[in-house]
Amino acid sequence: MPVLPEEITARSLRRRWRGYDRGQVDELLDRIGVDYGGAIERLAVVADECAQARAEREEAERRHDALNEAARQAAEQIRADAVADAAGIRQRAERAAEQIIAQVEEAAATCTRQAQGLRAAAQADADAARQRLEDADRRARELEDAARDRWDAVRAETEARFERLQATERRVADRVRQVESALNGLRSQVALLDxxxxxxxxxxxxxxxxxxxxWGSEEPTNGHQR
Known part of the structure; x- marks a missing residue:
């Protein structure tokens, strides 16, 4: 059986010879009784607080279980709604994808037709350019041949003119020599005339x-008359 605080404070001890001081022992017992009583009161308060905390914990557990159940039900509902929404979204996405694929295929077909048209036009332009290039090349060869022939003719004519010029220069040189010879003769005659x-x-x-x-009346002595 536990000791009560009042039993400590009201305890009467037998006296012994040469024992402890009674006043000090009574004072110590009073202090122990007071502290023991306070400890018991605090234990009672703690016990009440523990009981209240236990009750609050049980209430919290019940609320937690209720919240878990509500959350589970809400999650199941959300999952069901999500599945339904996902099915609707999937159907709408499939229809949108089909429309996009159809549009892309139509655009691809249009691009293919345009590309084929551009390719045909480019091929035609390339053929025309190739033909113009061939014509220009042929014309260039013709002009080159004509220029070569003209150059040969001009060179032949120039050489002939040069030969004629050399012959003319030779004739002129001969004529100059003849004129100089005649001039020399004329100079001799002019000197003689002088x-x-x-x-x-x-x-x-x-x-x-x-x-x-x-003296003019005399006859010449050489026998010649004037």
Whole structure:
């Protein structure tokens, strides 16, 4: 049986010779009784708090179980709704995908037709360009041949003209030499004429002097008459 606080404070001990001091022992027992009583009261409070906490925990567990059940039911409902929504979304997605595929196929067919048309036009342009290039190449070869023929003709004509020019230069040189020779002869004749003219002038002067002095009546001694 547990000791009560009042039993500690009201306890009367027998006296012994040479024992503990009674006043100190009574004071210690009083203090122990007070502390023991306080501890019992605190234990009672703690017990009440534990009981209340236990009740609150049980209530919390019941609420937790109820919440779990509600959450499970809500999750099942959400899952069912999600499955239904997913089925609807899947159907709508499939229809949208079919429409998109049809549009893409139509666009691809249109692009294919356009590409084929562009390819045909490009091929036609390439053929026309190739034909123009061949015509230009043929025309260039013709012009090159004509230019070569013209160059050969011009070169032949130039060589012929050069040969004629050389022949003309030779003839001119010969003619120049002839003219120079004739000029030299004429210069000799001119010099001779100058000498004759000077001689005539001297003779005229001599005759004039002879006529003045009276020698003109004499006959020439060489037997020639004037």
């Amino acid at each position: 000498q004759v003219h000077q001689a005539e002038q001297v003779l005229a002067a001599v005759r004039a002097d002879t006529h003045v002095t009276g």
